[in-house]
Amino acid sequence: MSLMEGMLRIVEENARDQGFGHVRTVILEIGKLAGVEVEALRFAFEAVADGSIAEGAALQIEEPPGLGWCVECEKESPVESRYDPCPLCGKVPLNITGGTQMRVMALDVE
Numbered sequence: 412m413s414l415m416e417g418m419l420r421i422v423e424e425n426a427r428d429q430g431f432g433h434v435r436t437v438i439l440e441i442g443k444l445a446g447v448e449v450e451a452l453r454f455a456f457e458a459v460a461d462g463s464i465a466e467g468a469a470l471q472i473e474e475p476p477g478l479g480w481c482v483e484c485e486k487e488s489p490v491e492s493r494y495d496p497c498p499l500c501g502k503v504p505l506n507i508t509g510g511t512q513m514r515v516m517a518l519d520v521e
């Protein structure tokens with residue numbers, strides 16, 4: 412819940428700074444490796460958006476895939492989890508380079 416409250420605060424600050432009255436769509440970027448349950452996040456959004464500038468706003472969630480860098484192969488590969496071995500040489504662990512981001516990507520406001 413507190414994660415979503417933090418995000419909503421960012422949404423409200425942005426909307427206020429830009430002088431917008433209502434938020435129609437909130438687009439979040441939640442990487443596959445961020446460790447966040449997207450369905451739980453949707454539920455939390457509805458709860459915290461109630462009575463805020465984002466009340467009734469649609470929530471769109473982009474889920475960029477996980478990426479890991481292998482120092483042996485010097486290549487980046489898609490991974491399903493932080494503990495996946497390199498698909499090319501089987502080495503563990505990879506340096507995770509993508510898919511852990513969690514941010515408010517864009518707002519559609521009026």
Ligand SMILES: [Zn+2]
Pocket residue numbers: 481482483484485497498499500501502
């Ligand atoms: Zn490798």
